[in-house]
Amino acid sequence: MSNFIDKLVNTKVDRRKFLKGSAAVAAAVAGLPLVAYDNTLKETTLKEKDVGHINTDTGKWVAAACWHNCGGRCLVKALVVEGVVVRQKTDDLREDTDDNPQQRACLRGRAEQFEAQGADRLKYPMKRKHWKPGGGDKSLRGKDEWERISWNEALKYIADEIIRIKNKYGVESIFSTSIEPAALLNKIGPYVSHWGTTSYGAWHAVPHILGIGDGGVVKDKINDRFDLQKSELVVGFGLNPAWSSFGNQTHWYLEMKKKGCKFVIIDPVYTDTAATLEAEWIPIKPGTDMTLQLALAYTMLQEDDPVKNPLIDWDFLNCCTYGFDAEHMPPDAIVNENFKDYLLGKYDNIPKTPEWAEEICGVSSDTTRKLARRIGKNTRVSLLTSWASARTYDSDSLPQLFITLGAMGGHIGKSGHNTGVSCSGTCGNFGKALVVAGSDGMVSKAKTYTPLYLNDTEGWKAILEGSYNPSAVFPSINGKPADWKKLLSKVDLTKKVEKKPINIQMIWHSANAILQSREGMKQGIQVHRKVEFVLSQSSFLTTNSKYADIVLPITTWWERGGNFAPSCNRDIMLVYSNVIKPIYEAKDDEWVNIQLGKLLDVPEKDMYPISEKQRFFNKLANSTVINKEGTGYEPLVEITSKDIEEWGCEGKLQSGRVPLNKFLADGIYQVERHDGDNYGNIAYEKFRNDPVKNPLNSATGLIEIYSQTKADILYSQGYSEISPLPKYVSPKNGYENTYLNLENKTKGKYPYQLINPHYPRRSHTIYDNVPWLREAMKQPAYISKRDADEKKIKNGDTVLITSAYGKTLRHAYVTERIVPGVIGLPHGSWVDVDESNGIDKAGADNYLCGNISTGAGVSGWNTQNVDLEKWTGSPLPDDVNIPQRIIF
Numbered sequence: 001m002s003n004f005i006d007k008l009v010n011t012k013v014d015r016r017k018f019l020k021g022s023a024a025v026a027a028a029v030a031g032l033p034l035v036a037y038d039n040t041l042k043e044t045t046l047k048e049k050d051v052g053h054i055n056t057d058t059g060k061w062v063a064a065a066c067w068h069n070c071g072g073r074c075l076v077k078a079l080v081v082e083g084v085v086v087r088q089k090t091d092d093l094r095e096d097t098d099d100n101p102q103q104r105a106c107l108r109g110r111a112e113q114f115e116a117q118g119a120d121r122l123k124y125p126m127k128r129k130h131w132k133p134g135g136g137d138k139s140l141r142g143k144d145e146w147e148r149i150s151w152n153e154a155l156k157y158i159a160d161e162i163i164r165i166k167n168k169y170g171v172e173s174i175f176s177t178s179i180e181p182a183a184l185l186n187k188i189g190p191y192v193s194h195w196g197t198t199s200y201g202a203w204h205a206v207p208h209i210l211g212i213g214d215g216g217v218v219k220d221k222i223n224d225r226f227d228l229q230k231s232e233l234v235v236g237f238g239l240n241p242a243w244s245s246f247g248n249q250t251h252w253y254l255e256m257k258k259k260g261c262k263f264v265i266i267d268p269v270y271t272d273t274a275a276t277l278e279a280e281w282i283p284i285k286p287g288t289d290m291t292l293q294l295a296l297a298y299t300m301l302q303e304d305d306p307v308k309n310p311l312i313d314w315d316f317l318n319c320c321t322y323g324f325d326a327e328h329m330p331p332d333a334i335v336n337e338n339f340k341d342y343l344l345g346k347y348d349n350i351p352k353t354p355e356w357a358e359e360i361c362g363v364s365s366d367t368t369r370k371l372a373r374r375i376g377k378n379t380r381v382s383l384l385t386s387w388a389s390a391r392t393y394d395s396d397s398l399p400q401l402f403i404t405l406g407a408m409g410g411h412i413g414k415s416g417h418n419t420g421v422s423c424s425g426t427c428g429n430f431g432k433a434l435v436v437a438g439s440d441g442m443v444s445k446a447k448t449y450t451p452l453y454l455n456d457t458e459g460w461k462a463i464l465e466g467s468y469n470p471s472a473v474f475p476s477i478n479g480k481p482a483d484w485k486k487l488l489s490k491v492d493l494t495k496k497v498e499k500k501p502i503n504i505q506m507i508w509h510s511a512n513a514i515l516q517s518r519e520g521m522k523q524g525i526q527v528h529r530k531v532e533f534v535l536s537q538s539s540f541l542t543t544n545s546k547y548a549d550i551v552l553p554i555t556t557w558w559e560r561g562g563n564f565a566p567s568c569n570r571d572i573m574l575v576y577s578n579v580i581k582p583i584y585e586a587k588d589d590e591w592v593n594i595q596l597g598k599l600l601d602v603p604e605k606d607m608y609p610i611s612e613k614q615r616f617f618n619k620l621a622n623s624t625v626i627n628k629e630g631t632g633y634e635p636l637v638e639i640t641s642k643d644i645e646e647w648g649c650e651g652k653l654q655s656g657r658v659p660l661n662k663f664l665a666d667g668i669y670q671v672e673r674h675d676g677d678n679y680g681n682i683a684y685e686k687f688r689n690d691p692v693k694n695p696l697n698s699a700t701g702l703i704e705i706y707s708q709t710k711a712d713i714l715y716s717q718g719y720s721e722i723s724p725l726p727k728y729v730s731p732k733n734g735y736e737n738t739y740l741n742l743e744n745k746t747k748g749k750y751p752y753q754l755i756n757p758h759y760p761r762r763s764h765t766i767y768d769n770v771p772w773l774r775e776a777m778k779q780p781a782y783i784s785k786r787d788a789d790e791k792k793i794k795n796g797d798t799v800l801i802t803s804a805y806g807k808t809l810r811h812a813y814v815t816e817r818i819v820p821g822v823i824g825l826p827h828g829s830w831v832d833v834d835e836s837n838g839i840d841k842a843g844a845d846n847y848l849c850g851n852i853s854t855g856a857g858v859s860g861w862n863t864q865n866v867d868l869e870k871w872t873g874s875p876l877p878d879d880v881n882i883p884q885r886i887i888f
Contacts, residue, residue, distance in 0.1 A: 058081060058082065059079045059080055059081040059086065060079070060080050061077045061078070061079050061080075061089070062077065062078050062079075062080055062577055062578075062579045063075070063076075063077060063575065063576050063577055063664065063665065063666065063667025063668070064076045064077060064078040064085075064088075064112070064558055064576055064577075064579045064667070065557040065558065065563075065565050065574075065576035066105055066109040066112060066565065066574075067556070067557040067565060067576075068108075068763035068764070068766040068767070069566075069763060069764065070106075070108065070244075070245065070246055070247075070763035070764075071241075071244060071245035071246070071247070071249070071423070071424035071425045071427065071568055072105075072106065072109075072245060072246040072247030072248075072249070072425075072568065073103075073247065073425060073565060073566065073567055073568040073569060073574060074090060074091070074103045074104055074105040074106070074109055074246070074247050075090055075091040075093075075102075075103045075104070075105065075574060075667055075668050076088060076089075076090060076105050076109050076110070076112060076667075077089045077090065077667065078113065078558070078579050080579060080580065083580060083581060084117070084580070085113040085116065085117060085558075085579060085580060086113075087113075088105075088109075088110050088112065088113055090102070090103075090104045090105040090109070090110065091103045091104050091105075091668065093666055093668065094670065098251075098255060099673055099674050099675070100571075100670065100672055100673055101248050101251055103247065103248070103569070103572060103574075103668060103670070104247075105246075106246040106247075106760070107760070107773065107776065108246070108760070108761075108762070108763060108767050108770075108773065109246075111767070111770050111772045111773055112558075114770050114771065114772055115539075115556070115766075115767060115769070115770055116556045116558040116559070116579070116580065116583075117580070117583070118540065118769065118770065118884075119884060119886055120540050120541065120769055120884040120885055120886045121539055121540060121553070121583055121584070121586070122538060122539060122540060122541065122545070122551060122552075122553035122554070122586070122887070123553055123583070123584035123585060123586070123888065124148045124149075124553060124584060124585050124888075125148070125149050125150065125151055125153070125154035125550065125551070125552050125553065125585070126146040126147065126148055126149065126550070126551050126887060127146070127147055127149050127154070127157070127549060127550045127551075128140065128141065128144040128145075128146065128147075128548075128549050128550075129144050129145040129146065129147050130144050131144070131549040131550070133157075133160065133161060133164065133533075134164075134532050134533075135531070135532045135533065135549070136549075138529050138530065138531075138532075139529055141528050141529050141534065141547045141548070141549070142525065142528070142529075142546050142547040142833070142835075143835060146551075146887045148888070149550075151585065151587070151595075154550055154552060155592075155595050155596060155599060156599070157550060158535055158550060158596060159596055159599035159600055161506065161532075161533045161535075162174070162188075162506070162596075162600060163600070165505050165506045165532060165533060166188070166189070168505075169503055169505050170189070171185075171188060171189025171190060171191050171449075172189070172190055172191065172192055172452060172502070172503075173192075173503050173504055173505040173506060174191045174192065174504075174505075174506045174508060175191070175192045175193075175194075175454070175463070175504045175506065175507050175508065176191055176192070176193055176451070176508045176510075177193075177194060177507065177508065177509050177510070177512050177514040177515075177544070178508075178509060178510035178511045178512035178514075179510075179511070179512070180510035180511055180537070180589040180590075180593075181508050181510055181589075181593065182451070183590075183593050183607040183608065184593040184596055184597055184600070184602055184607060185451075185508075186448045186449050186450075186451065187446055187447070187448065187449070187597075187602045187606055187607065188449075188600060188602060189449050190449040190450060190451060190452060191449070191451050191452075192451060192452045192453070192454060192502070192504060193451040193452070193453055193454075194453060194454045194455070194456055194459055194514065195453045195454075195455060195456070195471075195857075196455060196456030196457065196518065196857065196859055197391075197456075197856065197857060197858045197859050198456075198859065199387050199391070199424070200387050200390070201387050201388070201389075201390030201391035201392065201395060201398075201858055201859065202390035202392075202395040202396050202397075202398050202399050202855070202856065202858050203387050203390050203399050203421055204856065204858070205856050206396055206397070206399050206400060206710060206856060207399045207400075207403065208697070209698065209699075209704075209707060209709055209710045209713060210399070210400055210403065210696075210698055210703060210704045210707055210710065211695075211696025211697050211698030211700075211701070211702065211703055211704065212399075212403050212420070212684075212696070212703065221420050221430055221683040221684065222382070222384065222418040222419075222420040222421070222422055222426075222430045222683055223382075223415070223416075223417075223418050223430065223431075223680075223681055223682050223683055224429060224430065224431045224679070224680045224681035224682070225252045225255070225428055225429035226673070226674075226675045226676075226677075226680055227415055227416065227680055227681070227682055228252065228256055228382060228416075228418065228428060228429075229255055229256050229259045229261070229675070230259075230380060230415055230416035231256060231261050231380050231381065231382040231416050231417070231418065232260070232261060232262065232379055232380040232381070232416070233261065233262050233263075233264070233374060233375070233379055233380070233381050233382070234253075234256065234261060234262070234263045234264070234381075234382045234384055235264045235266070235371065235374075235375060235381065235382070235383050235384070236263065236264065236265050236266065236279075236384045236385065236386075236422075237266045237267070237289055237384070237385040237386065237388075237389050237402075238266070238267050238385060238386040238387075238388035238389050238423075239253075239265060239267075239271075239273055239384060239385070239386055239422065239423065239427075240267070240269075240271040240272070240273045240274075240386065240388075240757070240758075241253070241273055241423065241427045241428070242271065242272040242273040242276055243271065243272060243273070243757060243758055243759060243760055244386070244423060244424070244757070244758035245423060245424055245425070245427045246760070247425075247568070247569070248429075248569070249427035249428050249429075250273060250276060252427070252428030252429050253273070253276075253277055253428055254276070254277070256428075257277055257278075262279075262280075263277045263278070263279035263280070264279060264280045264282060264371065264374075265277070265279040265280070265281055265282070266282045266284050266289070266292065266363075267281070267282075267283070267284065268283065268284060268285065268286050268753075268755060268818060268819045268822045268824075269755075269757065269782070269817055269818050269819070269822075269824060270283075270816075270817040270818075271817075282363055282367060282371070283362065283363075283819045284361050284362060284363055284819070285360070285361055285362045285735045285753065285819060285821070285822070286389075286392070286734075286735065286753045286755050286822060286862050286863060287389075287392040287393075287395070287731045287734040287735055287753070287862060287863040288357075288360050288361035288362070288734070288735055289361070289389040289398065290395075290397070290398050290401055290726070290728040291352075291356070291357040291360045291361045291728055292357050292361045292363050292368060293398075293401050293402060293405050294343065294352040294357065294401065294728060295352055295353060295354040295356065295357035295358075295363075295365075295368045295372075296368060296371060296372045296375065296405060297339075297343055297352070297372075297401075297404065297405050297408060298343045298344075298351065298352040298353055298354070299354060299368060299369050299372035299373075300312055300372050300375070300376065300408055300409070301340065301343055301344075301408075303369075303372070303373065304376075309373075309376075310376060310377055310378060311372070311373070311375075311376035311377060311408075311409070312376070312377060312408050312409070312410075313377040313407075313408065313409060313410025315410075316407060316410040316412070316688070317407060317408065319691060320407070320412075320413075320687070320688060320691050320702055320703055321404075321407050321702055321703040321704070321705050322700050322702050322703070322704050322705060322706055323338055323339055323704060323705035323706025323707070323724070323725065324338065324339050324340055324404075324407075324408075324705050325338050325339070325340040325341075326338050326340075326341070329706060330699075330700050330702075330704065330706055330707075330708065331700070332699065332700070332708045332709070333706055333708055333724070334708055334724075335708075335711075335723070335724055335725075337706075337723075337724075337725055338706060338725070339404060339705050339706065339725055339726070342725050342727060352728075353365070354366075354368035354369055360735065360736070361735075362819070375405075375409050375411075376409055377409050377410045377411075379409075380415075380416030380417055381409060381411050381417060381418075382411070382416075382417065382418035382419075382422075383402065383405060383406045383409075383411055383418065383419045383420075384418060384420065384421070384422040385402055385420075385421055385422070385423075386421065386422070386423035387421060387423055387424075388423075388755075388757075388862060389862070390858070391858070391859060391860065391861045391862045392731050392734065392858070392860050392861075392862050392863040393731045393732040393733060393734070393852055393854045393855075393858065393860035393863050394720065394729040394730070394731040394732060394734075394854045394855060394858075395731065395855070395858055395860075396710075396714060396720070396722050396854070396855035396856050396858060397722065397723070397725075397726040397727060397728075397729070398726070400704075400705070400707065400710065400726040401726035402419070403419060403420075403703060404703075404705045404726055405419070406418075406419025406420075407419070407703055407705070412683070412684050412688060412703075413682065413683065413684040413685045413686075413687055413688025413689070414682070414685070414688065415682055418683070420683065424568060425567070425568020425569060426568070426570075429569070429570060429571070430570070430681060430683065431570050431679070431680070431681030432570065432681065433567065433570045434570050434571055434625065434626045434671040434679055435567070435571075435572060435573035435623070435624070435625045435626070435636060435669055435671060436573075436623060436624050436625075436633065437564040437567070437573060437619055437623050438618060438619045438620065438621060438622020438623040438624065439618065439619065439622050440610065440615035440616070440618050440619050441610060441614075441615065441618040441622070442608065442609060442610045442615055442618075443609065444606055444607065444608075444609055445609075446603075446605075446606035446607075452470065452502075453470070453471065454468050454502075455468075455469060455471060455853060455857040456514075456518045456519065456857070456859055457519065457851055457852060457853040457854075457857050457858070457859055457860070458851050458853045458857075459514075459518065459520070459524075459851065460518075460520045460523040460524040460526070460527045460851055461520065461523060461851035462502060462851075463502065463504045463527045463530075463531070464523065464526060464527055464530065466501055466502060466503060467499045467500065467501050467502060468499060468500060468502045469497060469499055469717070469718050469719070469853070470497055470499075470500050471497065471717050471718070471857065485697070491713075491716055492716070493712035493713060493715065493716045494712075494716075495716070496715065496716060496717070496718040497716060497717065497718045498718075499718075504527075504531055505531050505532045505533065506531060506532065506533045506534070506535070507527075507528065507531055507533075507534045507535070507548075508535045508536075509534070509535065509536040509537065509538070509544035509545070509548065510536075510537045510538075510554075510589055511537075511538075511589070513542060513543065513544060513764070513765045513766075514544065515528065515543045515544050515547065516542065516543035516544065516765045516828070516830060516831065516844070516846065517764060517765050517828070517846065518846060518859070519846050519849035519850065519851060519852075519859055519860070519861065520805070520846070520849055520850050520851040521543075521806070521831060521844060521846040521847045521849070522805055522806045522838075522847055523805070523850070523851060525547060525833070528547040528548075529547070533549055534547060534548040534549045534550075535548060535549065535550050535551075535552070536548035536550070536551050536552070537551070537552045537554045537589060537592060538551065538552075538553075538554055539553070539554050539555070539556050539586070540769055540885065541885035541886075541887060542765075542830070543765075543830055543831055546885070552587070552592060553583075553584065553585055553586040553587070554586060554587065554588065554589060554592075555582050555583075555586045555587065555588045557576065558576075558578075558579035558580055559578070559579070559580055559581065559582045559583065559586060559588075560578060560588055561577075561578055561612055561613060561616060562575070562576055562577040562578055562616055562664070563575070563576065563616055563619070564576075564619055564623075571670055571671050571673055572668055572669065572670045572671070573623065573625075573636070573668065573669050574667060574668050575620075575663060575664060575667055575668070576667060577664055577667075590608065590612060593607055593608075594607070594608070613647070613648075613649060614649045614650065617647050617649040617650075617651060618651075620636075620637055620639075620660060620663075621635075621637065621639055621651055621652070621654065623635070623636040623637060624636055625657050625669065625671065626671065626679060628678070629678055630677070630678025630679050631678075634656075634657065635654050635655065635656040635657070636656055636657050636658065636663070636669060637654075637656040637657070637658055637659070637660045637663050638654065638655055638656035638657075638658065638659045638660060639651060639652070639653055639654045639656065639660055640653065640659075640660075641653060643660045643661070657669070684696075705725070705726070706724045706725055707724050708724050710722065710724060711723060711724040714855050714856055717855070717856060717857065719853045719854050719855055719856075719857060720854045720855045722855055731854075731860065731863045732852055732854060732860070732863065733852070733860065733863045733864050733865045734753075734863045734865075735753060737750075737865050738750065738751045738752065738753060738821070738865055739751075748865075749867065750802070750803060750804065750865035750866050750867050751821070751865075751867065752787070752821055752822065752823050752865070752866050752867065752868050753821060753822045753823070753863070753864070753865065753866075754801070754803070754822075754823050754824075754825055754845075754848060754864040754865070754866045755822060755823070755824050755825070755861075755862045755864075756824075756825055756826065756827040756845040756861045756862060756864075757824055757826055757827065758826070758827055758828075759777070759779075759826030759827060759828065760777060761773050761774070761776070761777040761779065761826070762826075762827075762828040762829075763828075764827065764828050765828040765829075765830065766828075768828060768829055768830045769830065769884060769885070771880060771884070774879045774880040774882075775880040778811065778813075778878065778879065779810065779811075779826060779829050779842070779843045779879055780810060780811050780812065780813035780826075780843075781799055781801060781810035781811070781812055781813065781823055781824070781825050781843065781868075782813050782815060782817075782818050782823065782824030782825075783799070783812050783813065783814055783815070783818070783823055783868070784814075784815065784816070784818050784819065784820040784821070784822065785814055785815065785816050786820040787820055787821065787823075787868065788812060788814040791868060791869065791870055792870060793812050793814065793868075793870050794812070794814065795812060795813065795814040796811055796812065797811070797812045797870055797871070798810070798811060798812075798870075798871040798873075798875045798876040799811070799812045799868060799869065799870055799871055800839070800868070800869050800870075800871045801823065801825065801848065801866050801867070801868055802866060802867045802868075802869075803848040803849070803850075803864060803865065803866045803867075804850065804865070805847075805848060805849060805850040806838075806840065806847040806848050806849075807838065807839045807840065807847075807848075808825075808839065808840040808841070808842070808843050808844060808847055808848060809839060809840070809841050809843070809871060809876050810825065810843040810876070811876060811878075823866060823868060825843055825845050825848075826843070826845070827845050827861070828845070829842045829843045829844050829845070829879075830842055830844065831844035831846075831847055832844075832882070833847075841876060842879070842882075845861065846861075848864055848866060849861065849864055
């Protein structure tokens with residue numbers, strides 16, 4: 001596309017004027033006062049003269065992927081004029097109603113053209129100037145100049161390094177941080193991959209063992225959105241879809257509010273979700289949620305009276321759970337302890353009273369007692385949580401306790417009652433998918449090697465030190481933990497796993513932003529300057545690529561042939577088509593694998609026995625939609641002989657709900673919904689009604705308030721010894737660790753707690769390089785008014801945040817909406833280290849984290865201890881004024 005830049009320049013809309021309109025509209029509609037918007041943005045409409053020169057008559061609207069994992073997954077359309085996207089729009093295919101809302105994209109999705117067509121796109125294969133086989137001057141990674149090379153040169157360099165490293169150190173010395181290279185690597189030997197709890201925190205695996213859920217996102221089982229509207233009260237821990245789950249998730253809660261449901265939000269921040277729902281806010285210190293939940297359970301136990309004040313659903317506890325009291329212990333129990341006596345302090349002489357909890361979590365005992373009385377069995381209560389409170393070290397028992405609290409009130413398996421996770425794509429609307437993407441039909445018969453796995457919480461440390469913990473139960477490559485029942489026969493739960501040596505000498509990055517998005521970033525940079533070869537495939541000079549030796553320009557989804565976008569909404573299915581041709585010399589990951597395979601003697605058919613186009617066609621043909629009765633599924637798309645001829649693929653004629661070309665042109669299929677339809681869902685209803693005939697996936701078939709299996713598995717993991725009961729453990733780097741002496745309240749070296757909320761400017765780390773979004777939304781550090789006054793910090797001042805692991809600079813955003821002693825640093829900003837002093841200038845959250853492993857290898861982003869001070873050096877410029885990472 002030699003004339004691509006000229007086309008883009010000649011057709012672009014005035015950036016500043018568009019930004020004024022889009023940011024002001026977003027602020028007015030979404031109501032996000034905590035976002036640090038540019039308050040000079042006043043205009044709300046574009047003038048015709050600003051866009052009138054664009055000849056749209058020759059353009060075509062194409063269904064385009066909004067491909068990033070924000071939890072929304074909305075419809076995006078791109079207007080393509082002469083090969084360039086000049087405008088975007090979102091869902092206008094149907095009437096926007098409360099029951100069947102349009103799937104409308106947010107500001108991020110509407111700015112995606114400036115990611116796909118960004119000036120900072122990688123255009124050619126590049127190598128470090130001072131790189132040579134074996135690493136060259138490895139200390140210059142992240143600082144070196146770049147030199148353009150050809151694809152043939154790049155592929156030859158990479159293949160030679162793979163062969164050299166494999167022959168010298170073995171395939172197990174190659175660390176692939178992403179799934180994309182797996183098709184090639186798993187044909188040449190057992191390479192090293194990684195696993196982690198990522199956003200799920202302790203919800204990743206522990207509920208899976210307890211029988212509540214079956215792994216991955218689907219563990220978050222709550223009722224369907226229409227049944228949720230029957231709830232009278234929502235008690236939400238960390239619920240904030242207004243920031244973390246764009247799309248219709250906040251709308252589902254507003255529909256509940258319309259029906260009279262009240263909301264209580266428990267969070268260190270008075271979030272925009274809480275403000276939108278006019279919720280009662282209960283401020284709490286990060287990482288202390290278990291103490292409040294234990295005090296709620298204690299109060300329910302103390303005040304329950306079956307006749308005068310029935311709070312506890314004893315029938316549910318006795319029939320559907322094990323371990324609440326001494327009379328209902330599971331048959332495999334080894335420790336003679338039960339939850340009721342733990343609440344009463346029988347084992348540690350600490351009754352879990354509201355006063356005990358108040359000293360730790362900061363919630364007044366009076367507030368706790370009042371809330372406990374409101375969540376009893378006779379109120380239709382939904383106890384809902386995000387994953388955020390479990391993204392803390394030593395939080396492994398938090399999901400178990402949360403489920404126990406819900407079981408005490410009987411808020412499981414009944415209409416209007418819920419206990420579970422409500423965030424990301426399933427926020428406010430859970431149930432089996434009503435539209436299901438089909439399989440691609442690809443099965444390779446070639447020998448495939450299983451990788452070894454590093455846990456994210458020890459990954460960089462393990463590579464530096466040369467040994468790792470070979471966990472046997474939880475590793476996964478797509479977010480879902482392995483089936484623990486199948487693996488138990490291979491694991492000796494009576495002893496901890498023993499560390500094994502590891503010698504990583506090559507790091508291969510692709511789509512996963514592991515250096516940026518996993519903890520211990522500063523240590524990760526050291527690793528990247530230690531190993532012999534670092535390869536990165538990306539569309540931009542991401543953090544992964546910045547510290548690489550060779551970078552390959554990779555296409556975005558807009559430049560590929562089309563596919564299904566992963567759907568987070570059970571009511572819809574999204575599909576996208578090719579939008580633009582590959583920019584400059586960008587290639588896709590599959591092409592890279594095929595070309596390297598030729599140099600490494602791995603046949604293409606061993607990796608991809610079916611062509612990419614045929615795989616997409618198979619997915620379309622095999623896609624299904626629920627039938628009108630809700631009893632089964634039928635084909636989604638109609639396929640004619642003309643379709644098969646036009647695609648040039650193998651296929652069969654079939655009837656379907658929607659013609660193939662219409663589905664592709666629309667980019668979406670949405671099932672029509674209404675209250676009382678055949679598609680509703682009440683989670684665990686069958687189990688509640690007959691737990692014997694409908695057992696859970698736990699070892700006992702019941703909800704395990706006492707879980708010997710959980711304790712044994714976590715013990716064997718090798719990080720922590722965990723009680724079978726959901727006992728509170730003071731987390732590493734938690735509130736208690738902000739004190740040098742907790743008893744006399746003497747603060748320590750790092751007296752503040754740091755949390756990393758998801759932020760509207762980005763989807764995790766994605767979009768942080770888009771100038772429109774950087775101008776529309778700043779990246780501040782949220783600081784309480786009290787803390788700011790004590791430090792003489794004013795709004796907008798540059799502040800230095802320091803942890804035991806790193807330092808970063810940010811502008812202060814002073815507010816009454818965050819708990820004193822807590823600093824909010826939004827997740828995902830791309831690190832920008834000043835090499836002269838080691839201070840990050842971008843507010844990168846993981847630069848302040850270390851590699852700490854506890855329990856099930858849970859990432860602890862919301863339990864970090866830091867110090868705060870006003871910066872005395874040069875003021876930090878606004879992010880929008882920082883030059884983009886553009887290399888030629």
